[in-house]
Amino acid sequence: MAPRPPARSPLVRVVLVLASALTAWHLFASFLWIAPPSPLREVVPGEALRGYMLPMFGQSWSVFAPEPVNGSHRLLVRAVVLDGGRERTTEWVDATAAETSMIQDTLFPPRAGIQAGEVAGGLKGRFEKLSTDQQKVAGLDDIAPGWPERLAAQMRSLGEEEAVAAYLEQDRRATAYATQVALAVWGEGVQGVQYEVSRQNVVPFASRNDPDASPPARTTLQTGWRAPLVLPGQSQQAFRDVFLPAYERTGR
Amino acid sequence: MSGVVSVVRAVGLMLVELVRSGVAAAVRGIVAGARWGESWLLEGKKALYGIAVTRILLGTSAIGLLLTNFSTRLYAFGSGSLWNGEAEEPGSAFPQIWIFRAFHAVMADDLAYTALYLVLLALAVALALGWRFRLLHPVFFVLWVGFIEANDMLGDQGDNMFRIAALLLYFTDPVARWSLDARRRARRTRAESTERAQISSLLHNLALVALAAQVCFVYVSGALYKAGGDPWSAGYAVYNPLMTNRFGTWPALSELVTAWGPMVAIATWGSILVQLAFPFLLLTRPTRIVGLCAIGSFHLAIAVLMGLPWFSLAMIAVDSIFIRDRTWEAMTRGLRARFAAARAQSGSGRGRLTLRETARIRTE
Numbered sequence: 135m136a137p138r139p140p141a142r143s144p145l146v147r148v149v150l151v152l153a154s155a156l157t158a159w160h161l162f163a164s165f166l167w168i169a170p171p172s173p174l175r176e177v178v179p180g181e182a183l184r185g186y187m188l189p190m191f192g193q194s195w196s197v198f199a200p201e202p203v204n205g206s207h208r209l210l211v212r213a214v215v216l217d218g219g220r221e222r223t224t225e226w227v228d229a230t231a232a233e234t235s236m237i238q239d240t241l242f243p244p245r246a247g248i249q250a251g252e253v254a255g256g257l258k259g260r261f262e263k264l265s266t267d268q269q270k271v272a273g274l275d276d277i278a279p280g281w282p283e284r285l286a287a288q289m290r291s292l293g294e295e296e297a298v299a300a301y302l303e304q305d306r307r308a309t310a311y312a313t314q315v316a317l318a319v320w321g322e323g324v325q326g327v328q329y330e331v332s333r334q335n336v337v338p339f340a341s342r343n344d345p346d347a348s349p350p351a352r353t354t355l356q357t358g359w360r361a362p363l364v365l366p367g368q369s370q371q372a373f374r375d376v377f378l379p380a381y382e383r384t385g386r
Numbered sequence: 387m388s389g390v391v392s393v394v395r396a397v398g399l400m401l402v403e404l405v406r407s408g409v410a411a412a413v414r415g416i417v418a419g420a421r422w423g424e425s426w427l428l429e430g431k432k433a434l435y436g437i438a439v440t441r442i443l444l445g446t447s448a449i450g451l452l453l454t455n456f457s458t459r460l461y462a463f464g465s466g467s468l469w470n471g472e473a474e475e476p477g478s479a480f481p482q483i484w485i486f487r488a489f490h491a492v493m494a495d496d497l498a499y500t501a502l503y504l505v506l507l508a509l510a511v512a513l514a515l516g517w518r519f520r521l522l523h524p525v526f527f528v529l530w531v532g533f534i535e536a537n538d539m540l541g542d543q544g545d546n547m548f549r550i551a552a553l554l555l556y557f558t559d560p561v562a563r564w565s566l567d568a569r570r571r572a573r574r575t576r577a578e579s580t581e582r583a584q585i586s587s588l589l590h591n592l593a594l595v596a597l598a599a600q601v602c603f604v605y606v607s608g609a610l611y612k613a614g615g616d617p618w619s620a621g622y623a624v625y626n627p628l629m630t631n632r633f634g635t636w637p638a639l640s641e642l643v644t645a646w647g648p649m650v651a652i653a654t655w656g657s658i659l660v661q662l663a664f665p666f667l668l669l670t671r672p673t674r675i676v677g678l679c680a681i682g683s684f685h686l687a688i689a690v691l692m693g694l695p696w697f698s699l700a701m702i703a704v705d706s707i708f709i710r711d712r713t714w715e716a717m718t719r720g721l722r723a724r725f726a727a728a729r730a731q732s733g734s735g736r737g738r739l740t741l742r743e744t745a746r747i748r749t750e
Contacts, residue, residue: 142428146584150424157592161599168603170610190553193546195608200615203633234631236458242450243635243693245540246458249467251632252539303471311467324708336629339622343645352567365468367494372466377457 163187168195205228205335207254208352209308213316214277214359215325226330229315230254232381246376250311254331256306260301261355263330268292270306274357277326282306282363305357313362318374321383326359392709427591428584434562435714436707437594438516441560443703444552445514448530451696452507463489463537464499470539477538486532493536506533516565527552544697550600551704556592559586594707601704605681609662618658621651628691635693643691657684667706681705 142150166175167187175183210226229250237247240384261269271288289298312329332354341347364370426432440547460466473493476482481490492498509526512518530552532543578586617623627633628640644650661678667677682702689698 142424142584143581145468146428146581146588149585150427150588150626153588153592154427157596160596164600165603168600169607175488189483191550193543193550193604195543195604196611197543197608198623198627199608199611199618201617202615202619202623202627203630207632230631237513237693238635238637239637240693241690242454242695244455244458244462245537246455246462248540248632249462256539257707295728307469309470310471314469318425336626339617339625339650342629342641363469365474367465367473367495369460369465369496372460372464372496373469376461376466 138325159186167191168193170196174380185305205333207258208332208334209250209254209311210332211312211315211319211328212328213320214326215316215320216325221325224316224320226301227315227319227381228384229311229377230383231384232377235380235384251306253297253304253311255333258331258333258355260297260304261357263294263297264289264301265294267290268294268301269355272301272357275326277329277359277361279361306363308357309360309363310365310368313364314368314370314373315377316362317364317370318377324362327362328356328359330354330356335374427588429587429715431559431562431587431590432703433594433707434559435564435711436709437555437558437560437590438563438565439557439706439714440551440597440703441516441519442514442564443543443699443706444548444555445510445512447548447696447699448510448526449507449514450699452503452510454696456503459503460496460499462540463493465494465496467537468494468648470537472537476536478535478541480531480535484490485528486535488529489533489536502529506530516567519561519565519567523552523556542694542697544694544700544709547600547604547697547704548700550693551597551700554593554597554600557589559590583670597704597707601701602668605661605664609658612658612661618654620655622647623654624657625650625654633692636691640691653687656680660684674708678705678708 151168163178163183163186166172166178166183208228208230211229212224212226214221214223216222233247233250235247237243261272264272268289271285271292274285274288276284282302286298286302289302292298308331309327313324314328316324316327332352334352335350337347337349455462471477472481472490476490480486489499489502492502506526506529509522509529512522527549531549534541534548562571612618612623615623617626625644628644634640642716659679661684663678664681667673667680683704685698685701685705689695
């Protein structure tokens with residue numbers, strides 16, 4: 135016979151059962167949530183799994199899968215500025231290059247260095263979900279106050295409510311970012327901004343050691359000119375203090 | 387005729403007896419298993435050194451991330467970043483829950499933001515040192531989650547891993563070893579009641595189980611997700627991200643390490659195999675050493691080549707629970723002995739310790 139188990143108080147027994155049951159549920163729920171979606175998820179009724187996992191245990195591990203990221207986004211910004219009483223269109227400024235300079239060749243890259251790329255990637259993804267006619271609307275120039283409302287109304291009249299809402303959010307963010315870049319580089323005389331978003335895939339693996347190989351062609355999209363957009367609370371100085379030195383470092 | 391009947395009866399009786407003893411053995415097995423599980427959970431906290439290392443490394447990862455982003459904090463998270471629309475509508479669910487709202491609430495105020503940032507940094511130091519853990523960790527956790535989730539666009543999966551690990555950490559006893567709290571406890575003479583000690587062990591061990599399962603699920607599902615992709619099965623997937631702006635933080639190094647094809651294939655297939663095999667490699671000591679070294683190199687490569695040092699450190703922090711207390715103790719003894727030997731060598735003019743002296747220090 136095995137030796138008799140040591141005595142446990144009722145309190146310990148109750149906590150043992152409850153805590154073990156909770157852990158068992160947590161393990162099962164985490165397993166279902168982390169594993170690729172499968173019919174096994176059907177054993178948990180309704181929204182119980184989502185309700186338990188979100189937001190505290192929210193996670194997704196399909197990182198770099200099934201295909202890892204294989205390209206970089208670029209965000210260029212230019213502006214119409216008042217220069218001695220006359221309007222002048224500036225050269226393009228590469229905001230991604232400026233920010234990328236913060237994260238390259240360092241062991242400890244700050245998150246600040248991925249913003250332009252994220253803005254560009256977000257906008258491009260949403261733009262591609264629009265219809266061809268809606269994409270044309272995104273390309274119209276409007277540098278008068280109230281442009282966001284006009285842009286929204288024109289796009290909505292062409293249908294696809296969800297895609298439009300998702301795009302407008304990105305357009306607003308990209309314009310607000312481009313405005314900060316323009317104000318940092320050219321100062322207060324900015325009358326309008328335009329940005330160009332593109333993506334370029336990496337040199338294919340097979341040609342990586344060929345010194346003459348060039349990366350595949352860029353896919354580029356340009357939206358129309360927009361009036362500058364500064365969101366509430368935005369500090370132009372806090373933006374400029376970091377962006378400008380990075381931009382000057384990249385020498386463009 | 388009767389002979390046949392008696393044989394059939396005998397076989398029938400034997401079958402009944404087999405089933406009966408089989409059931410009895412199964413019941414005994416289940417009872418013994420439950421008893422074993424009960425005492426495993428209630429008697430003694432497991433992996434006390436491992437979880438202490440988890441605490442130290444999670445704290446270090448938080449300190450590292452905060453210092454890395456300090457000079458660009460206002461640009462990326464504060465008043466310079468409000469173009470991102472987070473102030474109008476948070477991208478993550480957390481800033482909408484009041485206890486996680488502190489950083490979100492002061493985004494536009496440079497002074498308050500910086501003050502809160504420094505408070506969070508101090509709490510991360512306290513976590514690494516194991517100072518007042520029971521009291522301060524909830525404060526650290528709430529502020530940390532609020533900080534990292536206030537800019538959804540810049541987040542990554544490492545933030546989720548960190549949050550889940552930091553939450554589970556609270557139910558364990560990560561300050562029993564290698565902490566300032568442990569020193570204070572050692573001075574205290576009051577003994578814990580049996581009941582309290584058992585419940586404390588129970589929560590500690592269950593949280594350890596949850597943490598272990600969490601990492602195993604993450605690695606295995608990461609492998610399953612990857613296995614379906616052409617670049618992975620063709621053995622060159624790690625090349626692609628290393629050539630991008632974001633994940634190729636050392637362009638020259640990326641070119642160097644991907645120049646030789648076989649190395650790329652080993653790294654690509656190796657990462658899938660190690661992730662998939664990880665839980666099984668843990669089962670025996672020799673395979674565990676192989677598994678932990680392999681996953682450690684995998685994280686080290688991600689840290690250096692892909693510019694994700696703090697994410698990698700958080701993952702290594704959690705993997706530390708798989709190294710047994712006995713091993714941590716042996717490692718500490720070995721380090722102490724070497725340090726003492728080195729000190730004796732540099733301090734006294736007499737020169738090196740003899741081998742016997744080193745061995746004596748090591749066994750002490």
